[in-house]
Amino acid sequence: MFWRPCGEHAALLDCDSLAQMTAARATVEAAGVDGIIELVPGARSLLVVAAPGSTALTAVRRLLDDADLTHPPAGSPREVTLEVRYDGEDLELVARAAGVSVPEVIALHTGAEYTVAFTGFAPGFGYLTGLPSPLRQPRLESPRTKVPAGAVGIGGEFTGVYPRESPGGWRLLGHTGATLFDPSAERPALFAPGDRVRFRSV
């Protein structure tokens, strides 16, 4: 784990693993360091953007130098359960690729607990880790131009839900009626980094 420069007022923590990034993010968040404008997790990195003139970057560096990242602060992660209708267009494809039946794909996807690792792509889109290995599958060879809002998909080591209609290349398992992003809500995004997520078949 080491720091990379990222302009005058930011630094990028290059992590060895997703687990290490998650621990570093939880540590910084729990410490509530003054002067941080953005704390943006990535798949193997953590971007810290500080207010110009603040000492936040130095404080975060010092904090993480001294932290035991094998025992990060547990915090109190929010738990979210999403009801999913497993009728996705790629269920059969996913089952074939995993060498299992469609009901087994659903059992695998609903049987795991996921963690929101990082976000991006669109407001409210979370990259969820914890996907059982048979479901870790490549993206579609040609992305769809239109994936409906609420579509539940898998891509590489992640699963996730499309917050709104958009193009997308993930294999689709089903859909949920939940609202993933509402800028006028008190919690605008259903998924924030660190949240625990489960899917329930309905």
Place this chain on the structure above:
Amino acid sequence: MRALEIVRTGPFALVQDLGRPGYAHLGVPPSGALDTEALRLGNRLVGNPEGAAGIEALLGGLTVTATAPCTVAVTGPLVSVEVDGRDTGSHAAVSLKAAQTLAVGTPDRGLRCYLAVSGGIAVAPVLGSRSRDVLSGIGPEPLEPGAMVPLGPVTGVPAGADVVVAPTPPERLVVPVVLGPRDDWFTDVAAGLARWWTVTPESNRVGLRLDGEPLTRVNAGELPSEGLLTGAIQVPPSGRPVVFLADHPTTGGYPVAAVVRRSSLSALAQARPGTSVRFQPS
């Protein structure tokens, strides 16, 4: 109601303030005026707090009618400004009476004109900001003729500067950058960035897309998605860099070779397609 009626717009007129930083971890871009210096100056001229919302008018072309007396100022590049057909000039506070019409011309240089109005534009904020984010579709819709734009209460007095010199956007721009975080992914990146690049017409509020002799990668590895910030110079597989502006995606999977120093972001916001840009590591 104190309001401005939009009579005419140029190609694209958006409400902008200083954006909504602090939500990148939820996938929400910072957004906000691209030329923040111009918006701040306009607000000072009309007696607003610097972060009040104004109108960012791409290539000017904006005509508005006041429903009540107000003070306005047009900033950004030098541009013609008329009130009921009388030339008043940009970069100065101008008093509008009720029913008077202000017309902003098209600048000869630069891209984005800013209209500041006493009291600020008072459309409902979204996530703490009135800025339109073109990537996410958050914030007030682009302005159309016929729209009535509400104004907030006046809180200060105009700054009363006698002369403010309008900046002249240059045809060649030298931009200081800090190398990294992924400069080690490229062959001789400092020399590559220091070549002349050309701003292409595909540029928008998300980023400036540049054309030129492509940067070459040390290896063909894939980068796991990581956080992005305004000013990041990301290099997609084509080797032609994109300089991210305020409506940038919050994470991305291509390496960022360098990050522009903040003091140059306003100049980049005014760089028309065809402008030559080179980056100077410092």
